[in-house]
């Protein structure tokens with residue numbers, strides 16, 4: 001048996017036989033052409049590019065109805081790539097001038113483009129190399145016209161199978177889910193790649209970024225995906241397999257039993273009430289809010305309306321989207337203003353021509369909005385107008401200085417004045433909150449708390465910036481640690497700042513949806529948690545089993561602990577309820 005390590009998406013277990021996609025390693029022929037073969041070879045390449053284009057268009061036309069809306073946009077990006085000169089014309093020149101066969105010419109030019117992307121500092125743009133690999137693979141498949149056995153099997157039902165691939169496009173992920181694959185593992189990809197985001201929202205277990213170790217997997221190998229432990233087991237023995245089957249069945253039974261908690265209160269044993277809210281990115285997230293028992297939406301990531309869109313959504317398009325979310329929400333909705341920039345670019349990053357060295361530290365979120373009022377003001381207008389229809393609040397991302405907050409509040413006042421002047425109906429007293437996700441804002445949280453109606457802790461970025469690790473770089477993923485003493489101190493400080501100012505503090509980063517940290521966060525004073533709907537029942541259960549008073553001493557020990565091993569032991573004690 002082998003254990004392979006990558007990045008687990010979700011905490012689920014999947015068991016199935018491997019279907020290794022041909023594109024984990026497509027071998028290509030390389031030979032020189034005679035002069036009289038050149039024209040035919042160019043036609044062959046043109047035909048293959050066209051075939052790839054038609055394949056993508058067919059994929060777009062046949063997308064399942066429940067496919068996330070951005071899937072279509074991902075396909076469009078690949079269609080655009082087919083027209084890129086490096087793919088559309090440079091290989092033709094290579095065939096003509098160097099007399100290399102079509103596969104070789106295509107691969108040579110693609111490798112140049114891939115090397116170019118690999119050299120880019122901007123990790124978002126760097127990740128675009130995967131799109132090049134996927135597009136080139138489509139053309140190679142058509143050139144070779146020799147689908148592998150695995151490619152054939154992909155056309156059938158994949159129930160009982162785990163797909164193994166170099167990478168999956170988001171569109172492939174949706175299609176394969178439609179064919180009932182149990183899970184997938186990939187050579188490339190980090191926890192917030194587009195594919196990972198989709199895997200989460202489609203609830204497909206996956207482990208990404210296995211790199212070279214993926215080559216140990218062969219077709220039909222029995223695999224176990226253990227998302228929680230970032231592990232793929234290859235050919236486990238019967239005893240281990242039985243244990244994983246048992247764990248998987250227990251998890252499924254637990255998910256079902258947790259559904260009965262939908263209407264129960266999120267209240268601790270010692271009578272503290274906690275508010276549980278949902279994070280929303282895609283329209284289909286709205287369908288599951290009620291079933292999950294969410295009391296409202298603690299983070300509505302509005303930039304998903306803009307990402308991969310060909311043009312900026314108009315004020316009225318935004319207005320409709322915000323009204324739809326407000327209408328479906330069981331309670332208040334924290335509409336986060338645009339958090340574009342860094343890994344989240346308008347139109348999929350195609351128009352981003354700057355080569356920012358450190359994009360996560362660059363013109364992102366509120367910084368970008370303040371720089372571009374034409375982007376910011378229509379969004380604010382749409383939110384204030386939509387706020388008439390439900391309980392909206394406005395949440396500002398990535399605040400780092402008070403002057404930024406002052407400027408934002410000024411623009412908000414301007415927008416309200418303009419709406420009044422234009423006679424447009426809107427709700428004026430929408431609460432304004434700020435995300436505390438930059439260490440500077442966390443340290444000065446008391447100053448922000450005095451000017452805001454609520455705070456929300458964005459642990460994804462707070463951890464990234466505090467520990468100086470790029471959250472989308474899978475090479476430094478192992479350093480991402482919510483339990484780092486610096487992170488815990490900052491969280492406590494933010495919660496205390498909110499309490500002193502008498503305003504609510506919630507948490508909407510991934511840490512809020514991880515039941516390993518629920519008791520710790522309750523002990524630090526957190527009373528509002530916002531997370532993906534799928535995590536909500538489990539967190540509610542954990543809250544209902546917790547006794548905050550009884551945990552105080554362990555919480556103090558955790559905050560004072562310095563050695564990681566001691567910390568792990570204390571967290572285990574806290575979660576087992578064996579403390580104090």
Ligand code: PEP
Nearest residue numbers: 437458459460461508509
């Ligand atoms: C965060 O940073 O924790 C957060 C919730 O926002 P995002 O993940 O969208 O940056």
Ligand code: MG
Nearest residue numbers: 437458460461
């Ligand atoms: Mg953030």
